[in-house]
Amino acid sequence: MELALYCPDCGYYEKEKDNLGRQGDFYTSVSVGSVFGELLATRLADWLDELDQKTGLNSPVDLVEAGAHHGQLALDILLWFREFRPDLLQRLKYTIFEPSRSRKAIQVRRLASFAENTAWCDRLAPESIRGVIFSNELLDSMPITRLQWHAGERQWREMGVALRRDEFVWSSLESPVSLPFETPGELLTVLPEGFIVEFSSVATDWWQGAARALHSGWLMTLDYGFESQYLLDPSRPNGTLRTYHHHRVGDNHLAAPGDQDLTAHVNFAEIIRAGERSGLVTDYFDRQAAFLGTIAQGLMIKPATFPPWTLPRLRQLRTLLHPENLGESFRVLVQRRS
Ligand SMILES: C[S@@+](CC[C@H](N)C(=O)[O-])C[C@H]1O[C@@H](n2cnc3c(N)ncnc32)[C@H](O)[C@@H]1O
Structure with a gap:
């Protein structure tokens, strides 16, 4: 970002x-x-x-x-x-x-x-x-950090950016991390696999x-x-990160770096x-x-x-x-x- x-x-x-x-x-x-x-x-x-x-x-x-x-x-x-x-x-x-x-x-x-x-x-x-x-x-x-919830392991992992076949893609990093803000324990039991949050x-x-x-x-x-x-x-499993280009909202965050707002x-x-x-x-x-x-x-x-x-x-x-x-x-x- x-x-x-x-x-x-x-x-x-x-x-x-x-x-x-x-x-x-x-x-x-x-x-x-x-x-x-x-x-x-x-x-x-x-x-x-x-x-x-x-x-x-x-x-x-x-x-x-x-x-x-x-x-x-x-x-x-x-x-x-x-x-x-x-x-x-x-x-x-x-x-x-x-x-x-x-x-x-x-x-x-x-x-x-x-x-x-x-x-x-x-x-x-x-x-x-x-x-x-x-x-x-x-x-x-x-700039933000994106974290993804791995429900099976009950772990948050940071999402990094990798280059695959000439395209930037999101890629989950190995080591688990903690959320930097308080989270009620009950909430974690209902968060779906792959839930994303930014800070x-x-x-x-x-x-x-x-x-x-x-x-x-x-x-x-x-x-x-x-x-x-x-x-x-x-109900908002993909976080709030979004792109703006010519007044259209999008979620292809890694496309066209420098040409769209994030x-x-x-x-x-x-x-x-x-x-x-x-x-x-x-x-x-x-x-x-x-x-x-x-x-x-x-x-x-x-x-x-x-x-x-x-x-x-x-x-x-x-x-x-x-x-x-x-x-x-x-x-x-x-x-x-x-
Ligand atoms: C979305 S624009 C702000 C829009 C503007 N304030 C308005 O109301 O129309 C974000 C601006 O923050 C500036 N910016 C980014 N990081 C900054 C920082 N650490 N301190 C001050 N300005 C920063 C950028 O250069 C950019 O001009």
């Missing part, structure tokens, strides 16, 4: 071609339109105000976005700040956490008009951030690193996924635990529809801080909230260090 998505020469996410939105392979909330970024911006501004009230300081504040892809979410957020909160923008540093040089070049171009507010980094120093670290659809695109220690490590970087403020992610017990649902559900229970182990408190965990719906409702009573709800913008909101689009399957997790 790591090479297929992130190889500097041929990785899917390293290519200049835009793989999001109508012309690409899949939609994200960002590709729906600017309303998503604007709604988030109002919540980010509320949090930054709250931080000011607590510390009594009018000092510099941070927004750190990870996995900014083409920089569009950053642009939507910064444009809202320019229009509605120029006072905060004046002392706001918007840092993009971006390990890929080609992605950074694309983001720098898109955010040229905010050169004074923007910065890039590929690591976050401990306790360096006073503000909010956030990401949208980052954790689901991180991403890269995602949990990333979250812990981000938690450590937070001096004070919030860590937030929006992504699709659920808790461990749903990952072990016997993604797996986030195990939020593990992410929540990782944050709490690093001293964060969980503030919020719910569906995207509930999170954005509450923000939108609040704006109905203070419309002066938001662009007008024209028909196309209401349509965007509907797509973001509707259970059959992005509202139900996406989750929002917010943790905080006071």
Whole structure:
């Protein structure tokens, strides 16, 4: 997964071609339109105000976005700040956490008009951030480990990738391994032979690193996924790893490496635990529809801080909230260090 998505020469996410939105392979909330970024911006501004009230300081504040892809979410957020909160923008540093040089070049171009507010980094120093670290659809695109249940031996084995007659194929490794999250014993008695589950220690490590970087403020992610017990649902025997190409979902994971997206559900229970182990408190965990719906409702009573709800913008909101689009399957997790 790591090479297929992130190889500097041929990785899917390293290519200049835009793989999001109508012309690409899949939609994200960002590709729906600017309303998503604007709604988030109002919540980010509320949090930054709250931080000011607590510390009594009018000092510099941070927004750190990870996995900014083409920089569009950053642009939507910064444009809202320019229009509605120029006072905060004046002392706001918007840092993009971006390990890929080609992605950074694309983001720098898109955010040229905010050169004074923007910065890039590929690591976050401990306790360096006073503000909010956030990401949208980052954790689901991180490398995963796939495990398969061998019911007869009551063992999990890791699935590796082998080359057979010029084709990549999944191949079970010999040594048994343990699941890195708690599993009720009764569940194992009903899991069918060959049941597959994924986990991403890269995602949990990333979250812990981000938690450590937070001096004070919030860590937030929006992504699709659920808790461990749903990952072990016997009615979903093939795991959640899937491919996206031209808006078609597929399960031929090893075909066309670098030309299709690969993604797996986030195990939020593990992410929540990782944050709490690093001293964060969980503030919020719910569906995207509930999170954005509450923000939108609040704006109905203070419309002066938001662009007008024209028909196309209401349509965007509907797509973001509707259970059959992005509202139900996406989750929002917010943790905080006071
Ligand atoms: C699915 S895209 C994100 C979509 C984008 N946030 C949006 O909402 O449209 C995943 C992005 O995460 C970036 N990425 C991958 N690993 C990362 C890491 N360890 N830290 C930060 N960004 C990473 C990739 O370069 C890619 O741009």
